[in-house]
Amino acid sequence: MDAARSRQGSLTKPPGSLGVLEEVSVRLAGIAGACPPPRPQRAVVAVFAADHGVVASGVTPWPQEVTTAMVENFRAGGAAVNVLAREAGADVVVVDIGVASDVKEDEVVWARKVRPGTADLSAGPAMTRAEAAAAVGTGIRVADDLVRRGYDVLATGDMGIGNTTASACLIAHLTGRPAAGITGRGTGIDDVMLAHKTAVVAAAVARVPAGADPLDVLAEVGGLEHAGLAGLVLGAAAHRVPVVLDGVIAGAAALVAQALAPAAVDHCFAGHRSVEPGHATALATLGLRPLVDLDLRLGEGSGAVLALPLVRSASAVLRDMATFDSAGIPT
Numbered sequence: 001m002d003a004a005r006s007r008q009g010s011l012t013k014p015p016g017s018l019g020v021l022e023e024v025s026v027r028l029a030g031i032a033g034a035c036p037p038p039r040p041q042r043a044v045v046a047v048f049a050a051d052h053g054v055v056a057s058g059v060t061p062w063p064q065e066v067t068t069a070m071v072e073n074f075r076a077g078g079a080a081v082n083v084l085a086r087e088a089g090a091d092v093v094v095v096d097i098g099v100a101s102d103v104k105e106d107e108v109v110w111a112r113k114v115r116p117g118t119a120d121l122s123a124g125p126a127m128t129r130a131e132a133a134a135a136v137g138t139g140i141r142v143a144d145d146l147v148r149r150g151y152d153v154l155a156t157g158d159m160g161i162g163n164t165t166a167s168a169c170l171i172a173h174l175t176g177r178p179a180a181g182i183t184g185r186g187t188g189i190d191d192v193m194l195a196h197k198t199a200v201v202a203a204a205v206a207r208v209p210a211g212a213d214p215l216d217v218l219a220e221v222g223g224l225e226h227a228g229l230a231g232l233v234l235g236a237a238a239h240r241v242p243v244v245l246d247g248v249i250a251g252a253a254a255l256v257a258q259a260l261a262p263a264a265v266d267h268c269f270a271g272h273r274s275v276e277p278g279h280a281t282a283l284a285t286l287g288l289r290p291l292v293d294l295d296l297r298l299g300e301g302s303g304a305v306l307a308l309p310l311v312r313s314a315s316a317v318l319r320d321m322a323t324f325d326s327a328g329i330p331t
């Protein structure tokens, strides 16, 4: 990172004039342990899909079946993340880590179900500690598989009706903030449903002792996609491969990864800032600055994929710009 900072200072531009792109390039050098770092060229967005028992308690206007239907939309290439990934030159892989229905496996959709959806976190633990640990392990192995296939930058994605409720629980617990400032409208809910959702989050978080082990927090109030995404971050970090995080679900998962292994977050970039209020709080605790801020609240990995060209550009600047010396420009 020192070498990258020093190289940035020698490039043909006023020092610091490329702003956050310079910071991104320095962090890429740190992740790779090399200056200049390898280009983050072969990108994939890993969309972790799972269902949530808490949907039964009335926290989202959408039926659970939409999770499965969207997995089929991802497979067919018709979802927003497919379109945006094509624009960014990224592949899409969908990981069924906990969809409630049976999902067919092919080269796009990977069958990695830990259990068919969580239990209702408003009534008791969402899953067992063993299931949470298994889902984190699944995410680590997905990162291993993707890196082995030659991907050198991973973007996170998610699909799961109800998952903004579990995200709010994880963020409220892991940042110590009250549910009211963290819980948001998810896919779009009215004030009455938001008040109920906030009460569900507050009551669930209150069951979990402060300072609880991160796997116990995941088991009590998390989702299978959160566990898988936390594992993806850990696995990518172990391979020194950068991860571009999507919105509030990824932010919640990254907090779990941070609680398990703080240095893992050094390998992450915040692709964007979601409208969901807990996301800004999560990013502050992660110490990550979002690269784009476009009022997105879709998930799927849309905001992460949109940020990929910025991460690649930061890398290209550090590698390819002329220096004052090489260009013969007086300083």
Ligand SMILES: O=C(O)c1ccc[n+]([C@@H]2O[C@H](COP(=O)([O-])O)[C@@H](O)[C@H]2O)c1
Pocket: 059, 060, 061, 062, 158, 159, 160, 161, 162, 163, 164, 165, 185, 186, 187, 188, 246, 247, 248, 249, 274, 275, 276, 279, 296, 297, 298, 299, 300
């Ligand atoms: O990524 C985000 O910040 C985000 C914000 C709001 C909604 N979502 C997506 O919407 C779904 C969850 O919304 P909800 O209202 O059912 O909890 C899930 O599939 C997420 O991918 C995602």
Ligand SMILES: Cc1cc2nc[nH]c2cc1C
Pocket: 062, 066, 070, 158, 159, 160, 187, 298, 299, 300
């Ligand atoms: C249609 C739809 C698409 C989504 N993509 C991510 N979350 C979603 C939620 C809904 C409802």
